[in-house]
Amino acid sequence: MSRVQKGMVAGAAATLVASLLEIPNLFLNWFDPFQGVIASMVGMPGNLAVGWAIHVVSGVFILGPLFGVLCPRLPTDTPETKGIVFAVGAWVLMMIGVVAFGNYRTFTAGSGFGTIAWLLITHAVFGIVLGNVYARLVAREKRGAVYVGGAHAH
Numbered sequence: 001m002s003r004v005q006k007g008m009v010a011g012a013a014a015t016l017v018a019s020l021l022e023i024p025n026l027f028l029n030w031f032d033p034f035q036g037v038i039a040s041m042v043g044m045p046g047n048l049a050v051g052w053a054i055h056v057v058s059g060v061f062i063l064g065p066l067f068g069v070l071c072p073r074l075p076t077d078t079p080e081t082k083g084i085v086f087a088v089g090a091w092v093l094m095m096i097g098v099v100a101f102g103n104y105r106t107f108t109a110g111s112g113f114g115t116i117a118w119l120l121i122t123h124a125v126f127g128i129v130l131g132n133v134y135a136r137l138v139a140r141e142k143r144g145a146v147y148v149g150g151a152h153a154h
Helices: 003-028 035-040 048-073 077-100 112-143
Strands: none
Touching: 003 035, 003 048, 003 077, 003 112, 035 048, 035 077, 035 112, 048 077, 048 112
């Protein structure tokens, strides 16, 4: 399996976990829903279906494969911290996008800072899962490698 494919699998798992974190927020209305923020950025405020679709596509088909390519080059030692660095970088780019291209009312007055903090937390969790699943896929492939005409290095 290529690094891009491993990244897609890890991105799917991380997107699922981040989505599960978002579900209680949708019903309890703690903060502005992430999918609502995304929908507002693309000019369709209130359309959560568009936000969910963009969330899934970007997590599985953009961020996952990009992590697979960048993982060996990211700073830090563990896959989970590499995932956090990557996901927080994605969060920074998203915040820049909200400020540069979004509506200044993207975050409501009552939950502006809370929403930003919630997005940072969910991105960090996304990164932890992304890095962990990716590392497990890499380790599984290494365990299954066949060495022909040589010995394992110790």
